[in-house]
Amino acid sequence: MNWRRIGESAMESLIRLCGVSAVLFVFGILIFVFREGQDFMFNRLDFGEFFTQIAWRPTAEPPTYGALALISGTVGVTLVAMALAIPFGLGTAVFLSEFCSWRWKEALKITIELLAAIPSVVWGFIGITLMNELVIYITHVPVGVNVLNAGIILALMSVPIIVSIGEDALKAVPDGYREAAEALGATRWEVVYKVLFPAAKNGLLAAVLLGVGRAVGETMAVLMATGHSIRLIFDGQAPFFHPLYPGRTLTATIAAELGETSKGSDHYQVLFVIGLLLFVITFVINFSADLIVRGIRKE
């Protein structure tokens, strides 16, 4: 009896430790990133330059640290990815949960999970080769590694997340709702957009936001497929957004440059500032998602 009680309380502490460790890790990483970059950030970084200038020349003499083009790259690539992945992912989720026969469903789900298992460097490879050719062929630009290319690749990477979480959300809607709507004469399409979407909107929103998170944070594939040139994707000329320009993202910049810097140098530190910025972006996305979901729940 006694042993059992000891075992139980040991188990309990272990589980509690696991729960707390998630929080510790997040804060630990945040503190580490902050510590590595804080000296430069508070003493030498010109925030005006950082957020408004295009010139990113950390190795020039004197160096300039304008991150606007990198920010525009991240935003642009994410926009393209989401414009493709949200309709495609949600459409697939609806098809899987509502219209698909059981046999097809299994086959499709396995295929989509496979899509999620492809390493991102392989996606980058596809971007450089196949998607490059395809983009050149369709849009007649001279170089096919650009924001559009990376956006398509990222969309393909986000779709599995959106599909699997979206499908779970739709599956969780009680069948009684579908039945009620159909008995009132709704077609299956009407059931989807008049009943399932409102009923599952929390879950679908979560699916989309996790997809966005994936797109913002992805590094390897965009490093390879964007063209890696420092250029503003948005400007004052119509159509204001230029997905056919090559670009560069925040994440790719860190990955490409960190290895070449000496620890503690300004260049090293500014990359950690970028890391901090990415932290803030994902935090804002998650936090607003939380607020939205909570707002919906209160209604």
Added chain:
Amino acid sequence: MMAMPQETSGAVQETYSIETHNLSLWYGDFQALHAVSVRIRSGLITSLIGPSGCGKTTLLRCLNRVNERYGNVTTTGDIRVLGKNIYDEDVSLVELRRCVGMVFQRPNPLPISIYENVVFGLRIHTPAAQLSRSVLDEAVETSLKEVLLWDAVKDKLKKRATGLQLEQQQKLCIARLMPLKPQVVLMDEPCSALDARGTEAIEDLMSILGKRFTIVIVTHNMAQARRASEECIYMYMGKIVEHGTTLDVFLRPRNKETENYVEGRYG
């Protein structure tokens, strides 16, 4: 013909809202209905009674073809609703379900606002151009008044319907049929999730609405069948055993099994 109520000497022209002929139904290999032939009179309340698992729900769900939602259902035989064979090629399910409304065992308002629940059917069956704000508002008010729910919810029409009390939810489920002007309303144990007060409220409602629609109600509650219905069908093991006026079925059953059941000896 087969199991039919006694004719009142043909003086009045009898009309039937629902006629089935040799209706059999299988869930996979399991036969749930055996050659059911039944005629349900227009403008009356008909109750459907019988022990658990005898096929009451199954029969009811055939009448608006909502059974077909399950993939493994096979049906043979004819069903005529308002004189039209509902398995004909040219029958639109959407239109059938407008004419034949359904109230379920568990109240199932949709997870949208009370207002949108009531006009859900209208939005589906009417072109959007004809649905001005005033038409919708009017439909909501009349429907909710008809089910005696208006006073309770008129200040919270934008609130989610799933937050209402069960009794109010069930009333709402009846109210949302109103704008569609159905001719037949099918009710599957509409009170089984409600308490005594809720049951009474729904029965009152039925007696008001029974004058306008043909109502078929499945119930396990003998007292309810006696109180609320004019005709009564007793089913057993997927077959119709007896069909007549409620008084006859309860007081002068022709069949021993019926007698046992209505007197509560089993089931």
